Amino acid sequence: MDILGLSETVLRLIIGTIVVALFGIIFGLLYKGIDRKISAHMQGRIGPPIRQPFRDVRKLFTKENIVPENAIPWIFNLVPLLGLVATISILIYLPIGGFSPIMSWGGDLILILYLLMFPSLAMVIGGFSSGSPYAIVGAQREMATMIAYEFPLAIIIISIAWKLTQMGSENVFALSTIAGTPVWNNVTGPLGFIGFAILLLALVIVTPAELSKIPFDSPEAETEIAGGLLVEYSGRNLAMFYLTDGVKTVVMASIIVVLFFPYNLSALPLLGLEGGSYVAYAIDIFFYLLKVFLVILFSVTLIRVAIARLKIDQIVYTYWVPLTLLSLVGLIFIMWDGWIMNLLGLL
Amino acid sequence: MFTVETGSGFWNPIIWVIVIVVTFLLIYILRSLGKKGYKKDTEQIKSFLSGNPEYPKEKMHIKASNLYWGFTTNLKGLYTLLRKMHTGNTSDYVLWFVIILAIFLVIEVV
Known part of the structure; x- marks a missing residue:
């Protein structure tokens, strides 16, 4: 790569990073507002206005940023910042609407899975550095939750990659490969379809734990441990965690969209749109935002309204026993998909 | 690159x-x-303990082993079995190693 090409790539990367950071923050807060409004209506309440999360952040910025006497100040102040930074960095690797990832060759799905741990780890480290018993209990619970949900999540990712390998794809963990060959197009019979549907269900159940939402929010558990790992946070530090939550919601929903619903409306021959035109990009972005909204509705809003908070041992059990077994059943169905069809002479 | x-x-x-x-x-x-400062020499900097008194740190210490409580509680059956197997006797561990190796070899041959 020559100097001109390199500087162009770096410039593209810097501008792209700023754009996705603003996108993640704005839409993260917007979806948070929509989620709160819909969940309030489901519970028979009016709920706050959709712009309330923006007001919350603005108000947190005007509040004092208290550092408790038992805390380790530099860690206590740094980790909320790092959590948000790492979460935003994931958006660089994800396709958004009709746009390819800003740096599709910069990292794959395995990298994204590691980066997804950063915000949770930031909360854990922040909790431990708070020097509060509530925060330490919350941090320990967050760690246990992370250990629990990584197991089924790994099975889901491996299953999709295995299927792509069987299809003869290269770079099976690359987001561009996964988005380019939607899983539903790879099935040969009903077993494969059911298998991927099971994996989708498992991922939808993993999502609230990734986002520390009810019923898997025991690390925060306001009514029991007064906010847990966030109990000592206030002001702009708390605002950073608040923003991280919003951006991570968009990230998780986008991952589900890429893995299971990477379709774009502009590709439909019915619309007769020219690929790469502004109208095509606009339609794809709108469709992507709609898909993200629907994923959040089903994996966050509906679940947190319908189910009460689980205890930490129940969370571990949920992920290690039924959900891991469910994911394995999904994987077996996908493995048997082509074999059964061959056996029945349908292929 | x-x-x-x-x-x-x-x-x-x-x-x-x-x-x-x-x-x-x-x-x-x-x-x-965002706002930077806070009142350093006030009650603000005390840990929030829901109004409970703050005891010396060694009395309020939360053990690291609590982390595993969720696992040990709901997988009690498995841990009871594993504890029985965890005899501390090296020859028992070598025996387990040989048994597992034999199982792998059988799977490989089949």
């Missing part, structure tokens, strides 16, 4: 570092818009 490839996965650390630096600067500027 500088992309690490493992055969099935890949990532470029330079790209990630650039992204992290740019995002860090952006978020740092955003964070600096």
Whole structure:
């Protein structure tokens, strides 16, 4: 790569990073507002206005940023910042609407899975550095939750990659490969379809734990441990965690969209749109935002309204026993998909 | 350029570092818009304990082993079995090693 090409790539990367950071923050807060409004209506309440999360952040910025006497100040102040930074960095690797990832060759799905741990780890480290018993209990619970949900999540990712390998794809963990060959197009019979549907269900159940939402929010558990790992946070530090939550919601929903619903409306021959035109990009972005909204509705809003908070041992059990077994059943169905069809002479 | 490839996965650390630096600067500027100070010599800096008294630190210490409580409680049956197997006798561990190795060999042959 020559100097001109390199500087162009770096410039593209810097501008792209700023754009996705603003996108993640704005839409993260917007979806948070929509989620709160819909969940309030489901519970028979009016709920706050959709712009309330923006007001919350603005108000947190005007509040004092208290550092408790038992805390380790530099860690206590740094980790909320790092959590948000790492979460935003994931958006660089994800396709958004009709746009390819800003740096599709910069990292794959395995990298994204590691980066997804950063915000949770930031909360854990922040909790431990708070020097509060509530925060330490919350941090320990967050760690246990992370250990629990990584197991089924790994099975889901491996299953999709295995299927792509069987299809003869290269770079099976690359987001561009996964988005380019939607899983539903790879099935040969009903077993494969059911298998991927099971994996989708498992991922939808993993999502609230990734986002520390009810019923898997025991690390925060306001009514029991007064906010847990966030109990000592206030002001702009708390605002950073608040923003991280919003951006991570968009990230998780986008991952589900890429893995299971990477379709774009502009590709439909019915619309007769020219690929790469502004109208095509606009339609794809709108469709992507709609898909993200629907994923959040089903994996966050509906679940947190319908189910009460689980205890930490129940969370571990949920992920290690039924959900891991469910994911394995999904994987077996996908493995048997082509074999059964061959056996029945349908292929 | 500088992309690490493992055969099935890949990532470029330079790209990630650039992204992290740019995002860090952006978020740092955003964070600096918030209020900075607080009242250092007041009750504000005490840990929130729901009104309970704060005992000496050694009495309020939360053990690291609590982390595993969720696992040991709901997988009690499995842990009871594993504890029985965990005899501390080296010859028992070698025996387990040989048994597992034999099972793997049988699977490999089949």
